[in-house]
Amino acid sequence: MTDDETAPAADTQPISLDLLVILRHPPHGSSWLREGVDVALVAAAFGQAVGLLFQGDGVFALVEGQGAGPLGQKGTHAQLAMLEMYDIERLWVSASALRARGLTLADLALPALALEADEIDHLVHAQPRTLLF
Amino acid sequence: MIDRPYDVLSYALLVHAAPYSEQGALSALRFAQAAVAQGHRVSSVFFYRDGVHNASMLMAPPQDEVHLAEGWRSLAQEHGTELLVCVAAGLRRGLMSAEESARHGREAHNVEPPFVLTGLGQLVDAMLGNDRVITFAP
Numbered sequence: 001m002t003d004d005e006t007a008p009a010a011d012t013q014p015i016s017l018d019l020l021v022i023l024r025h026p027p028h029g030s031s032w033l034r035e036g037v038d039v040a041l042v043a044a045a046f047g048q049a050v051g052l053l054f055q056g057d058g059v060f061a062l063v064e065g066q067g068a069g070p071l072g073q074k075g076t077h078a079q080l081a082m083l084e085m086y087d088i089e090r091l092w093v094s095a096s097a098l099r100a101r102g103l104t105l106a107d108l109a110l111p112a113l114a115l116e117a118d119e120i121d122h123l124v125h126a127q128p129r130t131l132l133f
Numbered sequence: 134m135i136d137r138p139y140d141v142l143s144y145a146l147l148v149h150a151a152p153y154s155e156q157g158a159l160s161a162l163r164f165a166q167a168a169v170a171q172g173h174r175v176s177s178v179f180f181y182r183d184g185v186h187n188a189s190m191l192m193a194p195p196q197d198e199v200h201l202a203e204g205w206r207s208l209a210q211e212h213g214t215e216l217l218v219c220v221a222a223g224l225r226r227g228l229m230s231a232e233e234s235a236r237h238g239r240e241a242h243n244v245e246p247p248f249v250l251t252g253l254g255q256l257v258d259a260m261l262g263n264d265r266v267i268t269f270a271p
Contacts, residue, residue, distance in 0.1 A: 035182055035222065
């Protein structure tokens with residue numbers, strides 16, 4: 001689909017951050033995503049260079065409108081709105097997870113870079129520390 | 134990371150798994166015990182999400198099952214492992230030290246040393262200060 005657009009030259013040698021937080025759970029229905037983003041925010045507040053990788057149902061967190069809903073839980077919108085303030089600007093999203101859910105980058109409320117599976121492999125292997133939520 | 138043989142590593146563990154509900158809690162304890170038995174160092178265990186329930190001093194499993202909280206306590210006493218419990222995850226799940234209990238006007242508490250309620254900053258420190266961080270999730 002957009003393979004050519006999703007592999008900019010800058011990403012052939014992935015950046016090495018202090019911490020990569022991988023978010024694989026949906027923004028509603030459990031606290032996995034919220035408590036994962038909490039770790040990212042605190043690490044950034046402690047001066048660490050932090051990036052987020054959204055995989056699986058985690059990509060839904062990037063779609064507009066993930067505030068409190070009928071489930072009576074907080075949602076993730078307020079937290080993701082704080083990412084910029086905490087200088088967390090490196091956001092990656094699984095291209096295949098987007099495709100499987102009928103989403104494109106245009107559907108996302110925050111600027112993220114879509115990565116194919118081999119690029120995700122390179123990204124994760126370039127990080128000294130990775131936490132999975 | 135100095136003054137030790139090159140093949141000895143320092144570990145931090147991150148435990149998301151609830152005691153008895155999930156294998157991850159017991160696996161984390163067994164990993165820690167195996168690591169120190171082989172001469173490695175487990176400097177801290179950070180309990181997050183449902184893993185905070187590992188810190189309850191009211192835990193009372195049947196006698197033919199491993200007592201997880203006792204196991205963690207022994208690890209701390211014998212090997213100096215820090216037992217760190219995320220305060221935000223703990224408070225909302227009913228894990229309280231005497232200090233937090235007083236602060237919240239409660240009449241009971243269920244977290245005592247060597248378990249310590251602390252912030253996520255300690256998890257960041259643990260990640261930076263050890264050779265490896267191992268996550269035990271459900």
